[in-house]
Amino acid sequence: xxxxxxxxxxxxxxxxxxxxxxxxxxxxxxxxxxxxxxxxxxxxxxxxxxxxxxxxxxxxxxxxxxxxxxxxxxxxxxxxxxxxxxxxxxxxxxxxxxxxxxxxxxxxxxxxxxxxxxxxxxxxxxxxxxxxxxxxxxxxxxxxxxxxxxxxxxxxxxxxxxxxxxxxxxxxxxxxxxxxxxxxxxxxxxxxxxxxxxxxxxxxxxxxxxxxxxxxxxxxxxxxxxxxxxxxxxxxxxxxxxxxxxxxxxx
Amino acid sequence: xxxxxxxxxxxxxxxxxxxxxxxxxxxxxxxxxxxxxxxxxxxxxxxxxxxxxxxxxxxxxxxxxxxxxxxxxxxxxxxxxxxxxxxxxxxxxxxxxxxxxxxxxxxxxxxxxxxxxxxxxxxxxxxxxxxxxxxxxxxxxxxxxxxxxxxxxxxxxxxxxxxxxxxxxxxxxxxxxxxxxxxxxxxxxxxxxxxxxxxxxxxxxxxxxxxxxxxxxxxx
Numbered sequence: 255x256x257x258x259x260x261x262x263x264x265x266x267x268x269x270x271x272x273x274x275x276x277x278x279x280x281x282x283x284x285x286x287x288x289x290x291x292x293x294x295x296x297x298x299x300x301x302x303x304x305x306x307x308x309x310x311x312x313x314x315x316x317x318x319x320x321x322x323x324x325x326x327x328x329x330x331x332x333x334x335x336x337x338x339x340x341x342x343x344x345x346x347x348x349x350x351x352x353x354x355x356x357x358x359x360x361x362x363x364x365x366x367x368x369x370x371x372x373x374x375x376x377x378x379x380x381x382x383x384x385x386x387x388x389x390x391x392x393x394x395x396x397x398x399x400x401x402x403x404x405x406x407x408x409x410x411x412x413x414x415x416x417x418x419x420x421x422x423x424x425x426x427x428x429x430x431x432x433x434x435x436x437x438x439x440x441x442x443x444x445x446x447x448x449x450x451x452x453x454x455x456x457x458x459x460x461x462x463x464x465x466x467x468x469x470x471x472x473x474x475x476x477x478x479x480x481x482x483x484x485x486x487x488x489x490x491x492x493x494x495x496x497x498x499x500x501x502x503x504x505x
Numbered sequence: 506x507x508x509x510x511x512x513x514x515x516x517x518x519x520x521x522x523x524x525x526x527x528x529x530x531x532x533x534x535x536x537x538x539x540x541x542x543x544x545x546x547x548x549x550x551x552x553x554x555x556x557x558x559x560x561x562x563x564x565x566x567x568x569x570x571x572x573x574x575x576x577x578x579x580x581x582x583x584x585x586x587x588x589x590x591x592x593x594x595x596x597x598x599x600x601x602x603x604x605x606x607x608x609x610x611x612x613x614x615x616x617x618x619x620x621x622x623x624x625x626x627x628x629x630x631x632x633x634x635x636x637x638x639x640x641x642x643x644x645x646x647x648x649x650x651x652x653x654x655x656x657x658x659x660x661x662x663x664x665x666x667x668x669x670x671x672x673x674x675x676x677x678x679x680x681x682x683x684x685x686x687x688x689x690x691x692x693x694x695x696x697x698x699x700x701x702x703x704x705x706x707x708x709x710x711x712x713x714x715x716x717x718x719x720x721x722x723x724x725x
Contacts, residue, residue, distance in 0.1 A: 256590060256592075258589075259586065259589035259590050260590070262586070262589065263575060263578070263586045263589075266577070266578060266582065266586075267575055267577045267578065270577045270578075270618075271577055346571065346573060346574075347569050347571045347572075347573035348573045348574075348575065350535070350538075350540045350569065350573065351567075351569075351573035351634075352590065353539065353540050354538045354539055354540050354562070354565070354567045355563065355587065355590035355591055356539075356559035356560075356562045356563050356590070356591070356592075357590060502539075502540065502541055502542045
Protein backbone atom coordinates (compact mmCIF):
# COMPACT_ATOMS: atom_id res chain seq x y z
CA UNK A 255 0.00 0.00 0.00
CA UNK A 256 2.80 2.40 0.92
CA UNK A 257 4.67 1.43 -2.25
CA UNK A 258 1.71 2.59 -4.33
CA UNK A 259 1.32 5.77 -2.29
CA UNK A 260 5.02 6.64 -2.70
CA UNK A 261 4.94 5.79 -6.42
CA UNK A 262 1.93 8.06 -6.80
CA UNK A 263 3.62 10.95 -4.96
CA UNK A 264 6.79 10.65 -7.04
CA UNK A 265 4.88 10.27 -10.31
CA UNK A 266 2.94 13.43 -9.49
CA UNK A 267 6.15 15.26 -8.63
CA UNK A 268 7.73 14.18 -11.92
CA UNK A 269 4.61 15.24 -13.81
CA UNK A 270 4.66 18.82 -12.53
CA UNK A 271 8.40 19.42 -12.75
CA UNK A 272 9.61 21.33 -15.80
CA UNK A 273 12.83 19.32 -15.60
CA UNK A 274 11.09 16.04 -16.45
CA UNK A 275 9.15 17.56 -19.34
CA UNK A 276 12.24 19.29 -20.71
CA UNK A 277 14.17 16.05 -20.50
CA UNK A 278 11.35 14.15 -22.22
CA UNK A 279 11.19 16.79 -24.97
CA UNK A 280 14.93 16.65 -25.59
CA UNK A 281 14.99 12.83 -25.64
CA UNK A 282 12.06 12.55 -28.03
CA UNK A 283 13.44 15.28 -30.31
CA UNK A 284 16.79 13.47 -30.46
CA UNK A 285 15.05 10.15 -31.12
CA UNK A 286 12.95 11.71 -33.89
CA UNK A 287 16.10 13.06 -35.50
CA UNK A 288 17.81 9.67 -35.23
CA UNK A 289 14.74 8.02 -36.73
CA UNK A 290 14.62 10.39 -39.69
CA UNK A 291 18.32 9.79 -40.37
CA UNK A 292 17.84 6.00 -40.16
CA UNK A 293 14.83 6.07 -42.49
CA UNK A 294 16.71 8.26 -44.98
CA UNK A 295 19.66 5.85 -44.92
CA UNK A 296 17.29 2.89 -45.33
CA UNK A 297 15.60 4.47 -48.36
CA UNK A 298 19.00 5.17 -49.87
CA UNK A 299 20.21 1.55 -49.67
CA UNK A 300 16.83 -0.17 -50.17
CA UNK A 301 17.09 -0.50 -53.98
CA UNK A 302 20.37 -2.40 -53.54
CA UNK A 303 19.22 -4.84 -50.85
CA UNK A 304 15.65 -5.48 -52.01
CA UNK A 305 16.65 -8.27 -54.37
CA UNK A 306 19.17 -9.98 -52.11
CA UNK A 307 18.05 -13.24 -50.48
CA UNK A 308 19.46 -12.41 -47.08
CA UNK A 309 18.85 -8.68 -47.33
CA UNK A 310 18.39 -6.75 -44.15
CA UNK A 311 14.90 -5.44 -43.60
CA UNK A 312 13.45 -2.33 -41.98
CA UNK A 313 13.61 -3.82 -38.48
CA UNK A 314 17.33 -4.68 -38.80
CA UNK A 315 18.44 -1.45 -40.38
CA UNK A 316 16.16 1.07 -38.70
CA UNK A 317 14.38 -0.26 -35.59
CA UNK A 318 17.24 -2.14 -33.89
CA UNK A 319 19.84 0.66 -34.19
CA UNK A 320 17.15 3.15 -33.23
CA UNK A 321 16.36 1.31 -29.99
CA UNK A 322 20.08 0.90 -29.26
CA UNK A 323 20.38 4.68 -29.59
CA UNK A 324 17.57 5.03 -27.07
CA UNK A 325 19.53 2.86 -24.63
CA UNK A 326 22.61 5.02 -25.19
CA UNK A 327 20.52 8.08 -24.35
CA UNK A 328 19.15 6.34 -21.27
CA UNK A 329 22.69 5.92 -19.95
CA UNK A 330 22.53 9.69 -19.41
CA UNK A 331 18.80 10.18 -18.88
CA UNK A 332 18.27 7.49 -16.22
CA UNK A 333 20.83 9.03 -13.81
CA UNK A 334 19.23 12.44 -14.31
CA UNK A 335 15.76 11.08 -13.56
CA UNK A 336 16.88 9.09 -10.51
CA UNK A 337 19.46 11.40 -8.95
CA UNK A 338 16.95 13.26 -6.74
CA UNK A 339 14.96 10.16 -5.81
CA UNK A 340 16.62 9.32 -2.51
CA UNK A 341 19.52 11.79 -2.33
CA UNK A 342 17.26 14.84 -2.55
CA UNK A 343 14.69 13.34 -0.22
CA UNK A 344 17.36 12.55 2.35
CA UNK A 345 18.79 16.07 2.19
CA UNK A 346 15.37 17.68 2.66
CA UNK A 347 14.17 15.29 5.41
CA UNK A 348 11.43 13.78 3.21
CA UNK A 349 12.99 10.35 3.56
CA UNK A 350 12.63 10.67 7.33
CA UNK A 351 9.02 11.80 6.87
CA UNK A 352 8.26 8.65 4.86
CA UNK A 353 9.86 6.53 7.58
CA UNK A 354 7.95 8.40 10.29
CA UNK A 355 4.74 7.59 8.40
CA UNK A 356 5.61 3.91 8.72
CA UNK A 357 7.00 3.26 5.24
CA UNK A 358 9.65 0.54 5.10
CA UNK A 359 12.85 0.82 3.09
CA UNK A 360 11.42 -1.68 0.61
CA UNK A 361 8.25 0.36 0.09
CA UNK A 362 10.24 3.58 -0.31
CA UNK A 363 12.70 2.18 -2.85
CA UNK A 364 10.12 0.20 -4.84
CA UNK A 365 7.72 3.15 -4.92
CA UNK A 366 10.38 5.52 -6.22
CA UNK A 367 11.64 2.90 -8.67
CA UNK A 368 8.13 2.31 -10.02
CA UNK A 369 7.48 6.02 -10.62
CA UNK A 370 10.74 6.61 -12.47
CA UNK A 371 10.52 3.39 -14.45
CA UNK A 372 6.99 4.32 -15.53
CA UNK A 373 8.33 7.67 -16.77
CA UNK A 374 11.18 6.09 -18.73
CA UNK A 375 8.98 3.31 -20.10
CA UNK A 376 6.54 5.97 -21.26
CA UNK A 377 9.41 7.64 -23.13
CA UNK A 378 10.34 4.27 -24.64
CA UNK A 379 6.72 3.66 -25.67
CA UNK A 380 6.46 7.07 -27.34
CA UNK A 381 9.82 6.55 -29.04
CA UNK A 382 8.69 3.11 -30.26
CA UNK A 383 5.61 4.56 -31.91
CA UNK A 384 7.79 6.34 -34.49
CA UNK A 385 8.76 3.10 -36.31
CA UNK A 386 5.19 1.88 -35.85
CA UNK A 387 3.89 4.83 -37.86
CA UNK A 388 5.67 3.42 -40.93
CA UNK A 389 4.57 -0.18 -40.26
CA UNK A 390 1.89 -0.29 -43.01
CA UNK A 391 4.52 0.57 -45.61
CA UNK A 392 7.58 -1.20 -44.20
CA UNK A 393 6.15 -4.53 -42.94
CA UNK A 394 8.43 -4.85 -39.90
CA UNK A 395 9.32 -8.22 -38.39
CA UNK A 396 6.96 -8.05 -35.40
CA UNK A 397 8.74 -10.81 -33.48
CA UNK A 398 12.08 -9.08 -33.80
CA UNK A 399 10.48 -5.74 -32.96
CA UNK A 400 8.90 -7.18 -29.79
CA UNK A 401 12.16 -8.88 -28.73
CA UNK A 402 14.09 -5.64 -29.15
CA UNK A 403 11.45 -3.72 -27.23
CA UNK A 404 11.43 -6.22 -24.32
CA UNK A 405 15.23 -6.13 -24.04
CA UNK A 406 15.21 -2.32 -24.19
CA UNK A 407 12.55 -2.14 -21.47
CA UNK A 408 14.53 -4.49 -19.21
CA UNK A 409 17.75 -2.58 -19.85
CA UNK A 410 16.03 0.69 -18.94
CA UNK A 411 14.80 -0.97 -15.71
CA UNK A 412 18.36 -2.01 -14.88
CA UNK A 413 19.72 1.50 -15.53
CA UNK A 414 16.94 3.01 -13.40
CA UNK A 415 17.73 0.63 -10.54
CA UNK A 416 21.45 1.49 -10.76
CA UNK A 417 20.59 5.19 -10.62
CA UNK A 418 18.37 4.64 -7.60
CA UNK A 419 21.08 2.66 -5.81
CA UNK A 420 23.57 5.49 -6.41
CA UNK A 421 21.01 7.97 -5.11
CA UNK A 422 20.61 5.87 -1.96
CA UNK A 423 24.27 6.20 -1.04
CA UNK A 424 24.62 9.98 -1.04
CA UNK A 425 22.80 13.16 -0.07
CA UNK A 426 24.18 14.95 -3.15
CA UNK A 427 22.06 14.42 -6.28
CA UNK A 428 24.88 15.52 -8.61
CA UNK A 429 27.18 12.93 -7.06
CA UNK A 430 24.48 10.25 -7.46
CA UNK A 431 24.02 11.14 -11.14
CA UNK A 432 27.76 11.07 -11.78
CA UNK A 433 28.18 7.69 -10.10
CA UNK A 434 25.21 6.21 -11.99
CA UNK A 435 26.52 7.59 -15.28
CA UNK A 436 29.96 6.10 -14.69
CA UNK A 437 28.54 2.70 -13.73
CA UNK A 438 26.19 2.69 -16.72
CA UNK A 439 29.00 3.65 -19.09
CA UNK A 440 31.22 0.99 -17.54
CA UNK A 441 28.54 -1.65 -18.23
CA UNK A 442 28.20 -0.28 -21.74
CA UNK A 443 31.89 -0.15 -22.57
CA UNK A 444 33.29 -2.91 -20.40
CA UNK A 445 33.88 -5.31 -23.27
CA UNK A 446 34.63 -2.76 -25.97
CA UNK A 447 38.39 -3.29 -25.76
CA UNK A 448 38.07 -7.05 -25.93
CA UNK A 449 35.70 -6.86 -28.88
CA UNK A 450 37.94 -4.44 -30.72
CA UNK A 451 40.85 -6.85 -30.40
CA UNK A 452 38.73 -9.75 -31.60
CA UNK A 453 38.54 -11.65 -28.30
CA UNK A 454 35.42 -13.43 -27.07
CA UNK A 455 35.10 -11.20 -24.04
CA UNK A 456 34.82 -13.95 -21.39
CA UNK A 457 33.25 -12.82 -18.14
CA UNK A 458 33.86 -9.19 -19.06
CA UNK A 459 31.79 -9.82 -22.16
CA UNK A 460 29.06 -11.37 -20.05
CA UNK A 461 28.89 -8.26 -17.86
CA UNK A 462 28.54 -5.90 -20.83
CA UNK A 463 25.11 -4.54 -21.75
CA UNK A 464 25.78 -4.99 -25.46
CA UNK A 465 26.27 -8.74 -25.07
CA UNK A 466 22.68 -9.06 -23.85
CA UNK A 467 21.08 -6.46 -26.08
CA UNK A 468 22.54 -7.65 -29.39
CA UNK A 469 20.70 -11.02 -29.60
CA UNK A 470 17.36 -9.38 -28.76
CA UNK A 471 17.95 -6.75 -31.44
CA UNK A 472 18.29 -9.65 -33.91
CA UNK A 473 14.99 -11.08 -32.62
CA UNK A 474 16.48 -13.68 -30.29
CA UNK A 475 15.10 -13.64 -26.74
CA UNK A 476 17.45 -15.70 -24.55
CA UNK A 477 16.66 -16.50 -20.97
CA UNK A 478 20.27 -15.72 -19.92
CA UNK A 479 19.83 -12.17 -21.21
CA UNK A 480 16.56 -11.72 -19.34
CA UNK A 481 18.14 -13.11 -16.17
CA UNK A 482 21.09 -10.72 -16.60
CA UNK A 483 18.86 -7.64 -16.64
CA UNK A 484 16.63 -8.93 -13.82
CA UNK A 485 19.72 -9.73 -11.70
CA UNK A 486 21.21 -6.25 -12.15
CA UNK A 487 17.86 -4.66 -11.33
CA UNK A 488 17.29 -6.85 -8.26
CA UNK A 489 20.85 -6.39 -6.97
CA UNK A 490 20.74 -2.60 -7.34
CA UNK A 491 17.32 -2.38 -5.67
CA UNK A 492 18.44 -4.66 -2.83
CA UNK A 493 21.46 -2.42 -2.19
CA UNK A 494 19.23 0.67 -2.17
CA UNK A 495 16.74 -0.95 0.23
CA UNK A 496 19.54 -2.04 2.55
CA UNK A 497 20.97 1.48 2.56
CA UNK A 498 17.60 3.12 3.27
CA UNK A 499 16.85 0.66 6.06
CA UNK A 500 20.29 1.33 7.54
CA UNK A 501 19.37 5.01 7.63
CA UNK A 502 17.34 4.41 10.80
CA UNK A 503 20.32 2.80 12.48
CA UNK A 504 22.65 5.73 11.95
CA UNK A 505 22.96 8.90 13.94
CA UNK B 506 24.77 9.50 22.27
CA UNK B 507 21.93 9.17 24.77
CA UNK B 508 22.33 7.45 28.12
CA UNK B 509 19.44 6.41 30.29
CA UNK B 510 17.01 8.97 28.90
CA UNK B 511 13.59 8.06 30.25
CA UNK B 512 10.39 10.03 30.78
CA UNK B 513 6.65 9.56 30.46
CA UNK B 514 4.01 11.82 29.02
CA UNK B 515 0.25 11.98 29.52
CA UNK B 516 -2.35 13.28 27.11
CA UNK B 517 -2.72 16.98 27.90
CA UNK B 518 0.95 17.39 28.82
CA UNK B 519 3.27 19.60 26.81
CA UNK B 520 6.81 18.63 27.60
CA UNK B 521 9.72 20.91 26.77
CA UNK B 522 12.95 19.17 25.88
CA UNK B 523 15.73 21.62 26.63
CA UNK B 524 19.46 21.54 26.28
CA UNK B 525 22.35 23.19 24.53
CA UNK B 526 23.36 22.19 20.99
CA UNK B 527 24.54 18.59 20.95
CA UNK B 528 22.72 17.68 24.17
CA UNK B 529 20.70 15.04 22.30
CA UNK B 530 17.34 16.76 21.84
CA UNK B 531 16.90 16.07 18.13
CA UNK B 532 18.20 12.51 18.51
CA UNK B 533 15.69 11.87 21.30
CA UNK B 534 12.87 13.29 19.20
CA UNK B 535 13.91 11.28 16.13
CA UNK B 536 13.89 8.09 18.19
CA UNK B 537 10.44 8.92 19.58
CA UNK B 538 9.20 9.55 16.02
CA UNK B 539 10.61 6.22 14.84
CA UNK B 540 12.98 7.87 12.38
CA UNK B 541 16.05 6.63 14.24
CA UNK B 542 16.36 3.21 15.86
CA UNK B 543 17.65 3.18 19.43
CA UNK B 544 20.54 0.85 20.28
CA UNK B 545 18.65 -0.08 23.42
CA UNK B 546 15.47 0.82 25.23
CA UNK B 547 11.97 1.36 23.97
CA UNK B 548 9.50 4.05 23.05
CA UNK B 549 6.03 2.92 24.14
CA UNK B 550 2.65 4.39 23.33
CA UNK B 551 -0.13 2.91 25.47
CA UNK B 552 2.29 0.12 26.27
CA UNK B 553 3.03 -0.70 22.61
CA UNK B 554 6.62 -0.44 21.40
CA UNK B 555 6.75 1.73 18.26
CA UNK B 556 9.59 -0.40 16.91
CA UNK B 557 7.27 -3.40 16.68
CA UNK B 558 4.55 -2.10 14.48
CA UNK B 559 3.60 0.50 11.94
CA UNK B 560 0.28 1.14 13.69
CA UNK B 561 2.03 2.28 16.88
CA UNK B 562 4.46 4.44 14.89
CA UNK B 563 1.54 6.11 13.13
CA UNK B 564 0.24 7.32 16.48
CA UNK B 565 3.17 9.73 16.58
CA UNK B 566 3.05 12.95 14.54
CA UNK B 567 6.48 14.42 13.84
CA UNK B 568 7.55 17.86 12.63
CA UNK B 569 11.35 18.18 12.39
CA UNK B 570 13.23 21.46 12.44
CA UNK B 571 13.45 21.47 8.63
CA UNK B 572 9.84 20.84 7.64
CA UNK B 573 9.75 18.02 5.08
CA UNK B 574 7.49 19.08 2.22
CA UNK B 575 7.11 18.08 -1.41
CA UNK B 576 7.67 21.48 -3.07
CA UNK B 577 5.98 20.44 -6.31
CA UNK B 578 2.70 19.43 -4.66
CA UNK B 579 -0.05 21.78 -3.59
CA UNK B 580 -0.96 21.89 0.10
CA UNK B 581 -4.07 19.81 -0.57
CA UNK B 582 -2.08 17.26 -2.56
CA UNK B 583 0.58 17.07 0.16
CA UNK B 584 -2.04 16.39 2.83
CA UNK B 585 -3.70 13.78 0.63
CA UNK B 586 -0.31 12.12 0.07
CA UNK B 587 0.38 12.02 3.81
CA UNK B 588 -3.08 10.57 4.39
CA UNK B 589 -2.30 7.79 1.92
CA UNK B 590 1.00 7.08 3.68
CA UNK B 591 -0.88 6.83 6.97
CA UNK B 592 -3.24 4.32 5.38
CA UNK B 593 -6.34 6.52 5.56
CA UNK B 594 -9.23 5.75 3.20
CA UNK B 595 -10.28 8.35 0.60
CA UNK B 596 -13.25 9.67 2.63
CA UNK B 597 -11.14 9.76 5.80
CA UNK B 598 -8.42 11.68 3.94
CA UNK B 599 -10.92 14.26 2.73
CA UNK B 600 -12.36 14.74 6.21
CA UNK B 601 -8.92 14.96 7.84
CA UNK B 602 -7.56 17.37 5.20
CA UNK B 603 -10.57 19.68 5.55
CA UNK B 604 -10.27 19.57 9.33
CA UNK B 605 -6.56 20.43 9.37
CA UNK B 606 -6.80 23.10 6.67
CA UNK B 607 -9.42 24.84 8.80
CA UNK B 608 -7.66 24.31 12.14
CA UNK B 609 -4.32 25.61 10.84
CA UNK B 610 -5.84 28.42 8.81
CA UNK B 611 -4.43 27.10 5.55
CA UNK B 612 -7.57 27.42 3.44
CA UNK B 613 -6.24 30.44 1.54
CA UNK B 614 -3.12 28.59 0.42
CA UNK B 615 -4.65 25.14 -0.09
CA UNK B 616 -4.07 25.27 -3.86
CA UNK B 617 -0.61 26.78 -3.69
CA UNK B 618 2.47 24.65 -4.17
CA UNK B 619 4.35 23.92 -0.94
CA UNK B 620 7.56 25.31 -2.44
CA UNK B 621 5.93 28.74 -2.79
CA UNK B 622 4.88 29.10 0.86
CA UNK B 623 6.45 31.30 3.52
CA UNK B 624 8.35 29.67 6.38
CA UNK B 625 5.43 30.17 8.78
CA UNK B 626 3.02 28.60 6.29
CA UNK B 627 5.42 25.71 5.72
CA UNK B 628 5.55 25.06 9.46
CA UNK B 629 1.76 25.01 9.60
CA UNK B 630 1.59 22.60 6.64
CA UNK B 631 4.15 20.40 8.42
CA UNK B 632 1.96 20.46 11.51
CA UNK B 633 -1.12 19.66 9.41
CA UNK B 634 0.73 16.66 7.92
CA UNK B 635 1.61 15.47 11.39
CA UNK B 636 -1.94 15.92 12.72
CA UNK B 637 -3.64 14.28 9.76
CA UNK B 638 -3.90 10.84 11.33
CA UNK B 639 -5.00 12.31 14.71
CA UNK B 640 -1.86 11.08 16.52
CA UNK B 641 -1.78 10.63 20.29
CA UNK B 642 1.69 12.12 20.51
CA UNK B 643 3.05 15.18 18.69
CA UNK B 644 6.81 15.62 18.42
CA UNK B 645 7.92 19.12 17.44
CA UNK B 646 11.59 19.92 16.90
CA UNK B 647 12.35 23.64 17.26
CA UNK B 648 8.91 24.71 15.99
CA UNK B 649 9.54 28.43 16.46
CA UNK B 650 12.86 28.62 14.58
CA UNK B 651 12.94 31.30 11.91
CA UNK B 652 9.43 32.61 12.59
CA UNK B 653 8.70 36.30 13.07
CA UNK B 654 7.21 37.30 16.47
CA UNK B 655 3.64 37.26 15.16
CA UNK B 656 3.99 33.84 13.54
CA UNK B 657 5.70 32.51 16.69
CA UNK B 658 2.83 33.79 18.86
CA UNK B 659 0.29 32.17 16.52
CA UNK B 660 2.17 28.90 16.64
CA UNK B 661 2.33 28.97 20.45
CA UNK B 662 -1.42 29.59 20.61
CA UNK B 663 -2.00 26.72 18.22
CA UNK B 664 0.15 24.31 20.21
CA UNK B 665 -1.66 25.30 23.40
CA UNK B 666 -4.97 24.66 21.65
CA UNK B 667 -3.81 21.19 20.63
CA UNK B 668 -2.88 20.23 24.19
CA UNK B 669 -6.17 18.67 25.36
CA UNK B 670 -6.18 16.02 22.61
CA UNK B 671 -2.50 15.17 22.42
CA UNK B 672 0.65 14.61 24.38
CA UNK B 673 3.18 17.06 22.95
CA UNK B 674 6.97 17.04 23.13
CA UNK B 675 8.67 20.26 22.04
CA UNK B 676 12.36 20.98 21.77
CA UNK B 677 13.37 24.60 21.78
CA UNK B 678 16.15 27.03 22.53
CA UNK B 679 13.68 29.82 23.24
CA UNK B 680 12.91 29.83 26.94
CA UNK B 681 10.09 32.37 26.55
CA UNK B 682 8.44 30.09 24.01
CA UNK B 683 8.78 27.13 26.37
CA UNK B 684 7.37 29.08 29.29
CA UNK B 685 4.36 30.17 27.23
CA UNK B 686 3.23 26.74 26.10
CA UNK B 687 4.73 23.90 28.15
CA UNK B 688 3.67 22.22 31.36
CA UNK B 689 6.77 20.16 32.01
CA UNK B 690 10.41 20.26 31.11
CA UNK B 691 13.21 17.79 30.69
CA UNK B 692 16.71 19.21 30.53
CA UNK B 693 19.24 17.13 28.63
CA UNK B 694 22.95 17.51 29.11
CA UNK B 695 25.43 15.42 27.10
CA UNK B 696 22.79 12.80 26.41
CA UNK B 697 21.58 12.46 30.00
CA UNK B 698 18.49 13.77 31.75
CA UNK B 699 19.62 16.52 34.11
CA UNK B 700 16.17 17.55 35.27
CA UNK B 701 12.61 16.30 34.79
CA UNK B 702 9.78 18.15 36.45
CA UNK B 703 6.84 20.52 36.16
CA UNK B 704 7.47 23.89 34.63
CA UNK B 705 7.16 27.00 36.68
CA UNK B 706 5.14 29.46 34.64
CA UNK B 707 7.52 32.28 35.57
CA UNK B 708 10.20 32.76 32.87
CA UNK B 709 12.77 33.79 35.50
CA UNK B 710 12.35 30.53 37.34
CA UNK B 711 12.68 28.60 34.09
CA UNK B 712 15.88 30.47 33.33
CA UNK B 713 17.24 29.51 36.75
CA UNK B 714 16.31 25.87 36.21
CA UNK B 715 17.98 25.91 32.84
CA UNK B 716 21.17 27.50 34.14
CA UNK B 717 21.28 24.99 36.95
CA UNK B 718 20.49 22.06 34.69
CA UNK B 719 23.20 22.82 32.15
CA UNK B 720 25.66 24.30 34.59
CA UNK B 721 28.30 21.64 34.09
CA UNK B 722 28.29 21.92 30.35
CA UNK B 723 28.29 25.72 30.42
CA UNK B 724 31.33 25.65 32.71
CA UNK B 725 33.10 23.29 30.33
